[in-house]
Amino acid sequence: MTVQDAVDASEHYEIYNTDDIPSLYTIIIDTNPRAWAALNDVLPLTKALANILIFVNSHLAFNNSNQVALIASHTNRAVWLYPTAPDQNPHGQRKPQNPNDDIEMRDASFTTNKQQPPPPANKYPLFAQIERSLLSSLRSLITATTTEDITSTTTTQISGALTLALSHINKNRPPLRPGKQLHRPNPQFSQQVLRFHNLGRRPRRRQRRFAPRRGRGWFGGAARAHPGGQPAHARIAIDTLALRGSATFLQQASYITRGTFIRAQEPRGLLQYLMFGFGSGSAPQGLAAAGNQRSQQQAKKEDKANEKAANAAAAAKGGGNKGQKFLGSNASVADLLVTPSADSVDFRAAICLSIFCEVPEGAECLTCGTKLALGNYGRRIPVLPSKAAATAAVGGGQQANGNGTTVLK
Amino acid sequence: MSLGGQQLLEYLEKLPGTAFRRLYQSPATALAIFRRMLSHHAKVIVRGLLYMPDPFPLTSLDIWFPPESGGKIHRDRTIAALRSLHVLQVSPPGKDRTQEIQITTSFKKGLQLAFEGGGEDGSFGVPSSLPVDPTIDIGYLDKYARKKWDDILHYVVNSLGVQSSSEGVSGPKASVKELLLAGRLVERRPDTRTGIGITQAGFTFLLQESNAQVWTLLLLWLEAADHAADSGMDSIDMLSFLFMLSSLELGTAYDTSALTETRRNMLPSLVDFGLIYFPRDTRQFFPTRLATTLTSTASALRTVSSAFTAATANPSGEPGTTTSTSGGPAGATPADKTGTSKGIIIETNYRIYAYTTSPLQIAVLALFCQLNMRFPNMVSAALRAIGFGITADQIISYLHAHAHQQMVREATVTGKTVLPPTVVDQIRLWQLENERMQTTAGFLFKDFESTEEYAALSRYAEEIGVLVWKNDKRQLFFASKHEQLRDYLKSRKKGE
Structure with a gap:
């Protein structure tokens, strides 16, 4: 029962799409x-x-x-x-x-x-x-x-x-x-x-x-x-x-x-x-969602345990888990996603996700042949602080205000 | 699993073990059973064990059944389903050894042959080597099958006397009419215009998706063959032939001389149903889409049915309806689904928009909807309370089966329900106003020899998911199926 349904405590008949998802x-x-x-x-x-x-x-x-x-x-x-x-x-x-x-x-x-x-x-x-x-x-x-x-x-x-x-x-x-x-x-x-x-x-x-x-x-x-x-x-x-x-x-x-x-x-x-x-x-549907969450939680734990692997993951995701999260594709209006890594700028084709070190000739992706638009290249990428970073920031702000509120760890 | 699958499953479960051994001799049947009759979990298990030389400990399966999704109960039900189809063998429980499972020899052999290819039985159809008439292409076959099938449906719908009677429809063959009568989908009623009237089962039939309808009719046919023992028809062989048809390729001509005598005798009936096209004076037959999708899964059928509609839009040429499809007969591929997708969109305010040009679908909708507006390719209607004795479940499953692609996709992505819950609730409330009882067919188990026996059997019934109701005090319980409980009781008696 979902949260909304729990309000009136009544039973609802719901029909979900139970078809196997083709893969x-x-x-x-x-x-x-x-x-x-x-x-x-x-x-x-x-x-x-x-x-x-x-x-x-x-x-x-x-x-x-x-x-x-x-x-x-x-x-x-x-x-x-x-x-x-x-x-x-x-x-x-x-x-x-x-x-x-x-x-x-x-x-x-x-x-x-x-x-x-x-x-x-x-x-x-x-x-x-x-x-x-x-x-x-x-x-x-x-x-x-x-x-x-x-x-x-x-x-x-x-x-x-x-x-x-x-x-x-x-x-x-x-x-x-x-x-x-x-x-x-x-x-x-x-x-x-x-x-x-x-x-x-x-x-x-x-x-x-x-x-x-x-x-x-x-x-x-x-x-x-x-x-x-x-x-x-x-x-x-x-x-x-x-x-x-x-x-x-x-x-x-x-x-x-x-x-x-x-x-x-x-x-x-x-x-x-x-x-x-x-x-x-x-994985069968239904199980898949649960399994996904579980594996993600597990992965988070393992991330901490396995520092080395986490580093690799972070590098591959363009700064991923560690402190900042890119708004990524949702925020972008350009066909070319720009994901700055630590020391360089890569250009990523939106269709095949190929990454280029510089804009390819004629702005056409070499792999999938898509004509790429650059959008607002050069603008700063919006950055979302991760949850941990956010709470830390809020906590820091309160302390700086000198309100004397205890910061819950 | 769709409705058609459930009917077939019920039919198969009644068959004896020897029948299964005969069925699984044909690789095409084993493949069809694997693809259509098993749940996803069951498929994963079967695939894992298929090439396993030794029996596999039952407890090791638990990795695939995490506890948060029902764990053990889910596992037991999956295994019970596999056992009822004689796909899996489970060793009896013992004190000092763990239970082991393995795929039954006949199924293993059949499915392995299907995956590897080989064998000499021609179970995937012998293509004809004779020249093929070039006018018989996929579009032609689709049109042919749709016409045949619509004739049957129109016959059932027209018995109701609703509007939009179709001109130029010849109606099905007499043998099909007999079958519909024998299956009590329609009954003779002298007071109506056509002389026959639709029954409750007929409504169920009408509101099913087309694949389930085909199976309903085919199972009626099989049962009729069972009863008429002198006809020389063997229902197991017939079933095996149907599974073979389902694995044939659309648009290819197959050789009739490669078929056995009994199977050749089946062809005229299959022509009447529209499952195959059998040109005169040739030794070839063509399976139509109705036949090749017999064992497809539901999601495949959805795309197929849209392709079907695209290829055969506006079959009766009714004035006032224009085709909105762009896909010609040649473009009748499942990939052709943008723009031509048809379906029903339901809003939370009980309004229905049906993108259809088929007079048949409009007639079916008119059974439980108030038609308001009709556009060239769309009908707008509002749900109305149930008449005619259609049940809420039938309406809901019809709406679900014909839901528009957009609704299905949205529901899958957001993890929400396909139909708006408010509407589904209201349809059920309408029904509840009329009838307060719900009936379940099944078997009552009583008069147990001991409390232990009652406890063990009722627990087992719960594990395999057939328990409907129980009363511990009076030691009674009610189950929807009894075959496996009987086997369990037997093995229990033997063990004592």
Whole structure:
């Protein structure tokens, strides 16, 4: 019973929307050939893919409106595996030839394409379609990988893949009200989960480059340094299943976004890790709200306990929990959100939440192609003091007035 | 779960265990049961256990059921629901070992096959290799299905004699009329104009969402087949075929020669319901949207029904109503929901605005609303007190099922109710003025051998959520279902 209803102590009949909320799962697979070669004896790529497909199918079976997206994070590029762009170059070259172009996404409603072969008799049509798309994209990706691609770098384009995923998620968000969706985190889709498989060992060199500097753009291009920063802003959880090596960075990302982090002790059990560990990824409605609050409270406690992690979180959120809270998107009228961090100014695209160190050429976002407006750039950002800070300030003021009132701690 | 799901659930719960084993042999059925019949929690459990080789301790499930949301009771009810569908096995409780759960072998096999693909039974339909008539596209099928279904609904509505009778509607086949009569949705009344009259069950039928209506009719059909044992129809096989239809793809032609003889015999009836389109002189059949969404969840249906309306707007071409839709037949995708969304908006001042062009929906609304104004694509009305013996629950669930997208979205975002509480309360008050009694069908349990037996059984009934009323002093209790209580009593007797 709500507070209003309690006034007259009568019983009210209320009807809530009990439908399952459809969710979009975005799965990023690290396809770095080196990492898979190292893992080949235990879990070959083919077997892992078969397991991931079963997991994808089970997610789709939860609800007819559920969707998935699969992205490969390769050594030198991030590639869509499903859904694929209709005009995708079959040879797997870097897809958006002109980065300013809007990427046309194909979704589940395109299933009845006349050119496609008829659905097989022993498989659910949608499952078969995803399998076909995944295998053909991956095959072309692998054949297009040259020796130079592998020798030139040992890393994987995780940040690129995450950015692709994020822009895809933001594009797929149904608008709450026409024209307003960009500035309002939509709780209806807070359950969208970004799945992340870190399959490879993160090279040491890279790790060191990550660790000491906080909050600046290491990835050279568009993406923000910390993979957790943007999804946390959009309330998207990053779940990580690390098959090998230490994925410290992703552990932080999962922590910040309230996702699940699992380090697979036994990679052969990949399927069971997926089905069981991430099974409750989209928590049932009703429970979700309670669970969210609980996890936030817990997180607050942990924040205090884990000073180090809190620092990282604060850095990623642009000054987050510590003393000040930005009014954030609600207060902003500009398409570009400006979030000053300690020592610099970043520009954040409102659609894909990419962060730039300076305004990109022609004020167009390099990732999502949106024309950005600068709004009142240069004006001071309104700052909300957090509760603790506020009470402290009030208390201080009273003391300064010399009223002699006791300040309750 | 929607109304249609509940009816199906009740039907399934009455089936014996062997029937389930036969049903789950088909991966399509296992998938449909998983998707449609299970609650979200149940799905999470089934998914977690599906590839688990060994039984799983029951107490370990508690992680998924935090105590603040009802904890143990919620868990027990979820498990009871899974057991009633023969999806989950629970080992009997013992003193020295914990209870363990596992997925039943038949369901496990079926669902694993569905997820992995494979098998040779063609349970997801064998597509036709013959050339397909290009004029049969999704828009055509939608129009066809809507026409067939509206004919049936008009037949029921017209028996009422309300205004806006529809011209140019041929009415359903005689077999369907028989079915409606046998299911007591309508009854013969010589004094009315059409010779038949609508019953209380008919009102329930009319006010359901279309998916629930389809299931109501199909279940009537299954029951009729059960009774007429000499017809050569096997209701389990029929049910399995329906689940298969639900997993077919809209707009694809399927081969009839791949079907068994009995299933081929079902096709004419399904054509009468509008579930499939069966062109003459071909060996192909096309499932329509009514068939492919049989096992969809409610939220999916909402978008589907809007696409449905977009594709088949203004089916009878009634003068004075103009279509406001822009989505042509080709644009009949669920993504096409901006601007063309239809639905009912209810205000707290008892006013209703229905964005619709369907004379059928207007006729249904006229059952309990006072129509005030009619615009090209909107009808404005005020709620009025209940006549005709429609119950408040029926009206409320109808309004809820057809609520406008905007209301649903707003309610989801703000965590408020979909319909204004004042209106819902008032509808119930209207009903209370007329009738002071509420009836619940069920079973009375009495004459227990001992107090312990009474206590144990009534507690168990409460745990699985079927207990309606109990009196500890007289050792009586009343439950809405008895199947699981009977099993519990049996196992208890055996244990002694």
